[in-house]
C-alpha cells in the first residue's frame with residue numbers, strides 16, 4: 001500500500017521535459033496560411049494537391065473550411081484554383097495544371113525549392129545526382145522530377161551498395177529536407193567510400209527546422225523514460241524524432257496525433273516524459289498532451305531549449321498579388337474573419 005508520503009515523493013518525481021523548438025516551421029506555417037487565405041479570398045472550394053502538410057488535424061480542419069484535397073491534378077475541375085503542397089511538385093505537375101487551365105498557387109517551401117534548384121543546376125552541369133531520401137515521399141518525387149535522367153534515389157545507408165553512376169568523378173549528393181541528420185551522414189560516409197570524389201551540396205539540404213527539432217530531442221533523450229512525439233505517421237520529420245529519441249537514450253518513444261492516443265500503460269513506472277512535436281503540428285495538439293499528462297501527475301513542465309527560431313517566409317507571390325488587388329492583407333497574419341488552424345498554434 002502507498003503511504004501519503006510515498007505518494008508525495010512519487011508526484012514530485014514526475015516531470016515533463018518539453019522540447020524547444022518544436023511544432024510549426026516557417027514552411028508549414030506559410031503553406032497552411034496560404035490555404036486559409038485562398039479560402040478567404042476566393043471562397044470554397046479551394047483544391048489542394050496532396051496533403052498541404054503531413055498532419056491529420058491540419059488537413060481535417062482545412063477540409064471543414066472548404067478545402068478539397070486531391071491526389072492528382074486531373075481530379076481538379078477545369079479552371080478551378082489549386083494549391084500545391086509544401087513538399088513541392090515536379091515540373092510535369094505545373095504542365096498538367098496549365099493544360100487544365102487551373103489557377104495555381106505554389107506553396108512549396110522555399111527550402112524545398114532550393115533543393116530543386118540545386119538539382120537543376122547539377123543536372124545542367126551533367127552530374128549524377130544521388131538524392132538521399134525515402135522512396136515514394138512526395139518531396140522526393142517532386143525533386144526527382146526536376147531531372148529524372150540525372151537523379152538516383154538512395155534510400156538510406158543500406159541502399160548505397162546498389163548505386164551505380166556514369167562517372168565516379170562527377171557525382172554530388174543532395175537530400176530530402178526532413179531526414180535524420182545522423183543517418184544521412186552515415187549514408188554519405190558510405191557513398192564517399194564508394195565514390196571518393198563525391199561532392200557535398202552547396203549548403204545543408206536538411207532544413208533548419210528538422211535539425212533543430214532533432215537537436216532538442218538529442219539533448220533530453222537520455223533523461224526520458226518515455227518520449228511522446230506529436231505528429232502524424234506520414235510526417236517524415238515526426239517519425240525521425242521518435243527514432244532519434246530512441247537512438248539517444250530514451251527508454252521508450254511513441255508518435256501520437258492526439259492526446260487520446262496515449263496508452264496509460266506507457267506511463268507505468270515513468271518519471272520523466274519528453275514531449276515534442278513535428279514541424280507540421282499545431283501547438284494546440286501539444287497542449288492537449290500536456291493537459292493529459294498533468295491530469296496524471298506530470299504537471300512539472302521544464303523546457304529544454306536547443307535553439308531559437310525566427311525565420312518566416314512571405315506568402316506565395318500568386319496569392320499576394322490577388323490579396324493586394326482585393327484590398328486584403330498579404331501578410332502572414334489573419335484578417336480576423338476566418339477560423340484558422342494557425343489561430344490554434
Ligand code: SF4
Nearest residue numbers: 025027028109177207
Ligand atoms: S520542414 Fe523544413 S523544408 Fe519542410 S516545410 Fe518546414 S522548413 Fe520547409
